[in-house]
Amino acid sequence: MNVLITGAAGFLGRRLAQDLLEQNVGKLVLLDREKPVGFGDPRVVALGCDISRVDEVAAAIEGDIDTVFHLAAVVSGEAEADFDLGMRVNVEGSRLLLEACRRKCNRPRVVFTSSVAVFGPGADTEVDDSTAVDPRSSYGMEKAVAELLLKDYTRRGFVDGVALRLPTISVRPGRPNKAASSFASGIIREPLAGLEAVCPVPPETRLWLLSPKAAIANLVRASQIELPHADRGRVINLPGISVSVGEMVDALQRIAGPEVSGRVRWVRDASIEAIVASWPSRWDVSRALSLGFENGGDLEAIIRGHMEERVHSGR
Amino acid sequence: MNVLITGAAGFLGRRLAQDLLEQNVGKLVLLDREKPVGFGDPRVVALGCDISRVDEVAAAIEGDIDTVFHLAAVVSGEAEADFDLGMRVNVEGSRLLLEACRRKCNRPRVVFTSSVAVFGPGADTEVDDSTAVDPRSSYGMEKAVAELLLKDYTRRGFVDGVALRLPTISVRPGRPNKAASSFASGIIREPLAGLEAVCPVPPETRLWLLSPKAAIANLVRASQIELPHADRGRVINLPGISVSVGEMVDALQRIAGPEVSGRVRWVRDASIEAIVASWPSRWDVSRALSLGFENGGDLEAIIRGHMEERVHSGR
Numbered sequence A, B: 001m002n003v004l005i006t007g008a009a010g011f012l013g014r015r016l017a018q019d020l021l022e023q024n025v026g027k028l029v030l031l032d033r034e035k036p037v038g039f040g041d042p043r044v045v046a047l048g049c050d051i052s053r054v055d056e057v058a059a060a061i062e063g064d065i066d067t068v069f070h071l072a073a074v075v076s077g078e079a080e081a082d083f084d085l086g087m088r089v090n091v092e093g094s095r096l097l098l099e100a101c102r103r104k105c106n107r108p109r110v111v112f113t114s115s116v117a118v119f120g121p122g123a124d125t126e127v128d129d130s131t132a133v134d135p136r137s138s139y140g141m142e143k144a145v146a147e148l149l150l151k152d153y154t155r156r157g158f159v160d161g162v163a164l165r166l167p168t169i170s171v172r173p174g175r176p177n178k179a180a181s182s183f184a185s186g187i188i189r190e191p192l193a194g195l196e197a198v199c200p201v202p203p204e205t206r207l208w209l210l211s212p213k214a215a216i217a218n219l220v221r222a223s224q225i226e227l228p229h230a231d232r233g234r235v236i237n238l239p240g241i242s243v244s245v246g247e248m249v250d251a252l253q254r255i256a257g258p259e260v261s262g263r264v265r266w267v268r269d270a271s272i273e274a275i276v277a278s279w280p281s282r283w284d285v286s287r288a289l290s291l292g293f294e295n296g297g298d299l300e301a302i303i304r305g306h307m308e309e310r311v312h313s314g315r
Helices: A010-019 A052-061 A074-081 A085-104 A138-157 A183-192 A211-223 A245-256 A270-277 A285-289 A299-313 B011-021 B054-060 B076-081 B081-106 B140-153 B183-192 B212-224 B245-256 B270-279 B286-290 B299-313
Strands: A003-005 A026-032 A044-048 A067-070 A109-115 A160-166 A197-201 A208-212 A235-237 A240-244 A263-264 B001-008 B028-032 B044-048 B067-070 B108-117 B160-166 B197-199 B206-210 B235-237 B239-246 B264-266
Touching: A003 A010, A003 B239, A010 A026, A026 B245, A052 B108, A067 A085, A067 A183, A067 A211, A067 B183, A074 A085, A074 A138, A074 A270, A074 B183, A085 A109, A085 A138, A109 A138, A138 A160, A138 B140, A183 A197, A183 A270, A183 A299, A208 A211, A208 A245, A235 A285, A240 A299, A245 A299, A299 B239, B001 B011, B001 B076, B011 B028, B011 B212, B067 B081, B067 B206, B076 B081, B076 B140, B081 B108, B081 B140, B108 B140, B108 B212, B140 B212, B183 B212, B183 B245, B183 B299, B206 B245, B235 B286, B239 B270, B239 B299, B245 B286, B245 B299
Parallel strands: A003 A026, A003 A067, A026 A044, A067 A109, A109 A160, A160 A235, A197 A263, B001 B028, B001 B067, B028 B044, B067 B108, B108 B160, B160 B235, B197 B264
Antiparallel strands: A208 A240, B206 B239
């Protein structure tokens, strides 16, 4: 298996690369805007690559690549703040990557990380893989466009694509980012690290969560599953758990005590609230489960998993 | 009203221009790959413009344009045969046009002609404006992408967009084109002109038809309707009539006699059949009707309308 990862310096990309290096991977090409560092393995080729530039993308993709994980993206908050940047990276970058795969490779499996942000507000409707997309953010629009491209490139036999719509990943380590959902990690991570965290949405706000560990397992799974039809079934809503933000803080209190959970401050932010409220919270993911994707366990498992990783990494 | 039409040398664009010139239009800019000719009106500015070239599009759009009809497209059969051409015109051309409107104009009304080809096969499901798109052709994918762009440009206040999903337009005058649905005009038009016509799909194949006259009326209507929300309701399935190809030939026989209808030869073409079969035939267009769009009448009205136009134009 010769693998290429875009967005490889990001949180998921880095973990995925580490996971793949523990498996039977041949070549592992890691792309990011700035050259990913910290991989000492001889199988790794790390390259700086602006994915929105045709020459750089074409130069980075070699014909022996059979598996691509396309994770590179401008996140939701940033894509809303800077429309042109989001279009360039999330739409044109995805198109250029697919084109390079079409021109240079032999129908590689392309695993694309899409998002639940493709959906519109639909509080009471259960969402499955055939639900209509109706994005209410530029990020969601850009992901929906990239899905359409991926599907048609697959239908035509240019690539062998599968798009995974990722739930909100929590708990992410590190610092807050410009994703509208950044708080969904911050309200667990920061209090456990002794820091205050601001929650910009009310406690009853529901999220659809997946742990980082399960997200990585699902990405790897997506590179392996057989999908019988080129013209359908190529977009999959990943499993997750539906929880309210209040339940998250309550679970934090049960596990780490009221002093820790008391570090969450509730300061509403209308723009983040509007974006998050447009994401659905009720899901039928029976198809994903039947394909072997996993939901990563309940809130306590998510929080304890994060705490163990903190200890493990010495943070 | 200062109007710009892309694809203005095409069948619909030319008729729309003529219709607008009979109304209270200020400037009328007509764009097509080759400069549209035959408009002697001083209000007309006709330009040759490759819509997939950023410099040409930017040069063609001036800031006083308040209404844009974006009709330019590579048709379905051609987009399937030449993927790159379809992407360049139908996706990149649409994006460049929206960008020019955003940069140079003051939130113009942009009427975009989308297509029922955005839908996938769903023989037994009734389609309305909220039905999930699931294109099974590159043309359908490209139209679905352009819809997503138009909707987000509208949500953000860059333009004031509305996408009309046009039924198959029949009876088109002139010669067959590379649209998969070209036969839907040919099987009426050619026999009436004393020519043989080949029907590539079986008689039971159902189509969703709209007359040219009603299509033009609906385009004009779309430039005038008030749409209260920038973030929803911007894509409209136009009314039409659901008929089988066999019913079309039967109606031709009733109106013009068996000698005329006998000029239809049934020679199946699997590739056209597959594309046409992927278009839905059962529709709920109550929303479009409530907005004042019209369905253009029954099969006999469509055929008689075409016959009158033939006489009128001396063909």
